[in-house]
Amino acid sequence: MDFDLNEEQRLLKESIDGLLTDSYDFESRKKYMKEKGGWSKAVWGKLAEQGLLGLPFAEADGGFGGGGVETMIVMEALGKALVLEPYLATVVIGGGFLRHAGTDAQKAAHVPGIIDGSKTLAFAQLEKNSRYDLFDVATTAKKKGEAYVIDGEKFVVLNGENADTLIVTARAKGDRRDKSGIGVFLVPANAKGVARKSYPTQDGLHAADITFTGVEVGADAVLGNPEDSLALIERVVDEARIALCAEAVGLMDESLKTTVEYIKTRKQFGVAIGSFQSLQHRASDMFVAAEQARSMSMFATMAGDFEDAKERANAIAAAKVQIGKSLKFVGQQAIQLHGGIGMTMEAKIGHYFKRLTMIENSFGDTDYHQRRVADGGGLI
């Protein structure tokens, strides 16, 4: 039983916090947002230089062999600084598929480019009607000799515009909501038949809607079993959920800190508004919500290594519920306590609120995961 970071992990935290303090103030972020694809190549290069893009990969693949705790540290720091760069899409999700299912050849083809920062990935999973069900896949992957031909539409693909490689879920067999028959494919973003329409998202990131029309990929594009990869998808998405929980904790920490600083300095009726008990109690409740979220983020991080898939999924779903409830409260009250200034684009607190809100609606919201825990027989 130990919740402390070890020496190496402490150093990792210091180094990424230091990097982001230097290069990711709120004004710089506005500039990065205007670059192509909505994030900074230069910052991405710095993350690569510090080895952060290779963190979770095995040493044999050129990485650092980091585990869940290391990813948690990075995601918390990225949340705290409200980072735009596609760490989740490229390293956590893209890297996750390669680590869990990539062949040696696939890893050799993709991992070095991720680690050195020259290539980014995107996860093309969401469909018009799939909502949060990972098995709900209408996009098809029809076998043609050794090759597969992919047809379908994917939506809100984060980093879809900049990505070099798309990781696409598509159905080789069965009907739209069958749990078997789903495959995962590595598709070059510039492949013939891929059409991308990109746009900014509410939280300042960039995403794309992507149409696949007769996109032909070889057998070397298949990650895992082309007809039965739901378990793989669930595993990687669970890791994405864990990462989002950690990012949200970083966002909540910074939101609370900013809010407390604000109510200590903002004066009305001749005194700092933080001297009013109603505001003090609200801030205390924000603290409680953030701490409960931190506890569950740590729980989810450690649950990522649970052997039992059901137990793992249940724990991570529970964490996403707690995070969802906490982030809504902390985010909304951060705006409330800032008052009018919290409503403006010029204050950073609103941007934290927006990112938190988008996390709630990513990979299953509070209700969705609460239902999963309820139907799975509970937690006690």
Added chain:
Amino acid sequence: MDLAFTKEEQAFREEVRQFFRDNVPPDTRRKMVEGRHLSKDEMVTWWRILNKKGWGVSHWPKQYGGTGWTSVQHYIFNEEVQSYPAPQPLAFGVSMVGPVIYTFGNEEQKKQYLPRIANVDDWWCQGFSEPGSGSDLASLRTKAERKGDKWIINGQKTWTTLAQHADMIFCLCRTDNNAKKQMGISFIVFSMKSKGVTVRPIQTIDGGVEVNEVFFDNVEVPVENLIGEENKGWDYAKFLLGNERTGIARVGVSKERLRRIRDLAGKVESGGKPIIQDAAFREKLAACEIELKALELTQLRVVADEGKHGKGKPNPASSVLKIKGSEIQQTTTELLMEVIGPFAAPYDVHGDDGSNEAMDWTAQIAPSYFNNRKVSIYGGSNEIQRNIIAKAVLGL
């Protein structure tokens, strides 16, 4: 970071569990599960079994009969007591006055009181709150005046839990009217059998008599019954209240109750099928379980921190424990009310001895709901807890 308990810790949990299975009187356990009141004899019998095993005052220093367990072992023991369930050691003696005596008392007092606390030869009660001094405890007015070799005590305490069973009271008394209110208070202990002590029971909204008013009318107490220094009582009171940080979350109690809810919800019907099959109910139950899981983790963070870095500087997360712990306990009793539906109504008239064995156990669910409203009020109300977080943690 590591969530797992060690092999030794797991073996310890099993040892504790086995001891409970072998030694908690089955009727005591049944009554606790059903939310019935235990008699004084039932509680004392169990505590003496525990003390004989050497676990009566587990967290005390070894020289006074403690176990020398790690903070994780204490956590495990606490959780097992709460979730078995068995009566927890009497807090007023074991967790409150005991540590004050072995920390601030003289040798004579240690010898006189500590073994009797451990074996519950004396049942202790707490004389803190007064009618005019609740959250603002330091405004208390019960007076102790020095006359020769005696304190003469006059005043009134209230919310005195189980004073009707008590042999001894530890009492905050004003000994200096001129000092700042926190500086003129002393910590004095005396017999509840003293002349001039009157106990009047207060019936609470659950129908039970857990708490009392206690009146002091020229009660004569030997001067040597002062613990520590005169006028330093407020420091000892703060020490006492800060001592028990992790037990207050009562995670084990809520766990036991949630298991019971799940069990009952599989039996009680709603719409022609067990209520657990109702999606809305099931989600409410899951929501509570998730909150409790988060609290358990928060508690473990505090425990692990204490184990590693000592109790000196409390982990800020510890202030979450009282607020969330009480809210969750209250939610569990609400869920029980929901399961039992219209059968919440029958009222079990309490016997003269406080027993409530006359009716079906379902009659205990509403009282338990009513009774649990107290948990966000006592031990520093949740509003006071929020003041503490605002000041001590957020610096507001």
